[in-house]
Amino acid sequence: MKKLTEREDQIMQIIWQTNGLFIRDIVAELPEPKPHYNTVATIVKILVKKGFLESTKIGNIDRYSALIPLDDYRKKHVEDIKKKYFGNSLTKMMAHFAKQEKLSDSEIEELITIIKSKKS
Template identity: 45%
Template sequence: MKELTKAEEEIMQVLWELDSVFVKDIITQLPEPKPAYNTVSTIVRILQQKGFVGHEIHGKSHKYYPLISKEAYTKSFMKGFVKRYFSGSYQQMVSFFTKEDKLSLNELEQLLNELKAKKP
């Protein structure tokens, strides 16, 4: 799965949140300064070419929806991130963030227990 640019990810966040929208709806959800309609429309078409977005035709307009779930993208992104920056080792990644964020072992254990509880 290809990585998203910052602008593409910003638009995907809106699509993941709202599920099915027109370009004008995407623009209303974006922070100020609002990008031009043509800019957002171009990014959405790029996302379609990459296979992230599909559309339905409504008269002369297109309504866009995500083809890739946020969870699937996050999983793919994180795998690539861990591979590139931590030699594929989640242990190294956790160790890094534990040191950087001064996360205590108790806090880490609590987080792991919460994650285990969420698993089906």
């Protein structure tokens, strides 16, 4: 699975939150300064070519929806980060985030609960 560029990711985040959008709707959801319609259309066509999006013709307009679910994309790239930066160690990766994020006591308890529930 290919990695998304920053702008592609921004567009995919919008599409993952919906059941599908037209290009004009994607443009409307993007932050200011909004890119030109043609710029978004070009990026969307690239995402179709990469296999991230599919288009459905409604009248003479294409509606775009995700082919790759957010969870699948996230899982793949978290695994890549774990391998590349943490020697494929989940413990090292979690320790890094625990130290960097300055977790609250309730967040630590929540993580402990999640980890314990995975053991059973």
